[in-house]
Amino acid sequence: MFTRAEENYLKTIFHLENQSTIGVTTNAIADSIETKPSSVTDMVKKLAEKKLLTYKPYKGVKLTLEGKKVAADVIRKHRLWEVFLVEKLNFHWDEVHEIAEQLEHIQSEELIIRLDQFLGSPDFDPHGDPIPDKNGVLKRTEKKLLSEIEKNQNGICVGVKETTPEFLQYLNKKKISIGTKIKVLGKEFFDGSMIIQVGNDQFFISHIIAENLYVQTI
Amino acid sequence: MFTRAEENYLKTIFHLENQSTIGVTTNAIADSIETKPSSVTDMVKKLAEKKLLTYKPYKGVKLTLEGKKVAADVIRKHRLWEVFLVEKLNFHWDEVHEIAEQLEHIQSEELIIRLDQFLGSPDFDPHGDPIPDKNGVLKRTEKKLLSEIEKNQNGICVGVKETTPEFLQYLNKKKISIGTKIKVLGKEFFDGSMIIQVGNDQFFISHIIAENLYVQTI
């Protein structure tokens, strides 16, 4: 149906669209996929011809419904296989990504139907990310406070509760803004403080911060 | 490590070497792999350079020890995945070949170690073919073709030679699968056809059937 490369582009673009509200640029795709921008331009033209996305030169891309469907299907397969690797083969959750990157391209509808059944139709993968359903629909979890997020889950910053300049300046300093991905590395039960990862930086935040930041789990 | 195409060539050549004593020719490979002889020549030169086989123009090829090792490893993966598909995902044994053709190329040593464990280190795949061990060693069984069995002898079905869905479906219809007991009630010298008993049913089978079914005499 689609080549490995096409599937990888669609999947990557899908993720990029979901983690920021601004358009998906050529360089962003190139960075994610670890390829050169010129290669991205080529592929994006091909995908546009196949009506999987819309593309305006210099203006970035946007997945069509069909493109989203294909991408979600690849992500569904990836996440189901991750569940299999962790639950059935006892892999650790940080070892499964690379293998799932390969398994996600295996072509067989029946295989995924049966794998899903075998695993008990899980809703989330071992990283806490939701598994799209058969129709490519991602269970959108409504926004939560960062303080409600469990250890090892990821969230995209979607808003703030407190809007004082002091708080926003604090967020700026920590390079947190709308669309920023935050990972909870650790949580202290006693005072609700957290260790989080933002980009390549890891740092401590207090409960006050955590209960004033809205995130969307991904 | 090796490309999909390289692995497929090695696997195919391995099978060809094992099913006839004469050398493996360019055309034989081309037929098996469903490609053109000229393409085979190209690939065979490449594999010879990589010391996976020896190749003399116009004289066919022969796998080196290293080539056999790689081929056996691919076959090991293929057959382990077939066991998984049948035993865990409840596929029928005639539905798994195509999917296993894809899964056999997934690269991860650890994955295969764990899959093997998860399946209880099986020795045979759902078609009765032996699964090479970690070192690429194939357990050889003294199986015979049903056509070699004499009148009034009994055999246990241990495998098939032909693996096309048509043949496997025929066997399903006749309720013959791995482990099924078969008794030869009669044998026609002239065309090699047979009357056999399977469970409580007695029926006629042609020579073509009988020479594609492996049994172990009991």
Next chain:
DNA sequence: GTTATAATTTAGACTAACCTAAAAAATATT
């Protein structure tokens, strides 16, 4: 509002794996 910088696209080239058509070598036929 120019100019400088950054982002993006175009042009041309490369590799793996395939193909067709023609040439060469091996095998079969008489």
Next chain:
DNA sequence: AATATTTTTTAGGTTAGTCTAAATTATAAC
């Protein structure tokens, strides 16, 4: 043994996906 046939190889071309370097467009800085 000479010729016909089959098998295999060579030569040259194609496609997908990548790359580098140069050109173009957009954005930022003054």
